[in-house]
Amino acid sequence: MTNRTVLFDKHVESGAKMVDFHGWEMPINYGSQIEEHHAVRQDAGMFDVSHMTIVDIDGSDAQAFLRKLVANDVAKLTVPGKALYTGMLNEEGGVIDDLIIYYFSPESFRLVVNSATREKDLAWINKQAQAFSVTVTERPEFGMIAVQGPEAKSKVATILNAEQTAAVEGMKPFFGVQAGELFIATTGYTGEAGYEIVVPAVQAADLWQQLLDAGVKPAGLGARDTLRLEAGMNLYGLDMDDSISPLAANMAWTIAWEPEDRNFIGREALVAQKAAGTEKLVGLVMEAKGVLRSGLKVITANGEGVITSGSFSPTLGYSVAMARIPAGTAVGDTVQVEMRKKLVDVKVTKAGFVRNGKSIL
């Protein structure tokens, strides 16, 4: 039994090829995922992300609960609307999920978690919440549309009312604001400017149509994947999972070690992992013909690693990948990937290749 988002009919109208994505019937492309990719890098594209799970955390212990639940520290959030990216870890220091947390007040937060991990996330959150005075409320009554690209904000501006325009005026990156019936956030998964807009389900199709009429191109999961890969953003289930430390997933920056007495779940395991050393998630670039793929073996001077995500980069015109490899290999080094029974030289880079339409290599 597959789920459909509230925008299913709009996808079919636009000629989408629908695929099963972890139990959701989602558009993989509307013809050409490469053209959709370029639309986002050069103009404005939109993604249906209504399958993602919104969870509101409210109550007098909301802040204390989240300071225990996730590795980053929500006490850093003091300006209403400010967002935080973090991992939610298990006791062994593995990543249960990665998520964005929006702060409204110390007693009110919004979490956006992955759809593929919805059930285990909710079970874990509810279990951990028992010791706190909080309510955990899933919000399935909303759809969500991500509008991304250099022209995304200007195109969205053409369909906002005066109240909404005032609400998003001058909004910095990684903020969210309730503007009338829309929750509009300056977040995304592409490395471009833009918004993620939470909209009541009954209004989602109208909003999608307004955006289409404003010249925003629909883009599918295929383009979403190459865009986030170029931007060096992790995909849960590929680049990290329950058995992978955030230290081995380029997520060290999301761990708030200070204050030392904040005993978040997984802290003890992370301290031990850090002392022992972990693998590293790096970028790989192959300018020769061919495409690096997830699962391929990487051979380094310090042992073997694996490509976690790999694809063709439409912006760069060659293949890029993220790989988890043993420590000791530096940016600029050459390692080898086993492809079609041959060993091919590839260059090690930081995990992150394109930002705001341009190469950052």
Next chain:
Amino acid sequence: MSNIPSDLKYASSHEWVRNEGDGTVTVGISEHAQGLLGDMVFVDLPDVGDVFAAGDDCAVAESVKAASDIYAPVAGEIVEINEELEDSPEKVNSDPYGDGWLFRIKLEDAGELGDLLDAEGYESSIDED
């Protein structure tokens, strides 16, 4: 439904074959196949002069989704390749039966054409997938 021209022959591995009537055939991949593969990013073609038996893997179509072998639908020598695909692999997607052709083979045994599927036979073979 995908377009399957009735004047072509097909291999069950999704190559199409057009008899040029001069002892050569032109080979490409079907519209159905390009749809399954998605946007093409590289096409690795054989060299002119290479000789293959029917069923040999002789080219690789690499799309955003996967790398797929392409098989020689008939035996023979490669007499021409579509060099345009080097810079424009997307032609395989946009015009699979025209500008997106892959290579031309000089037939070793014209009788092998009889072993290929006709449009109807190919359509039922993809319905079974």
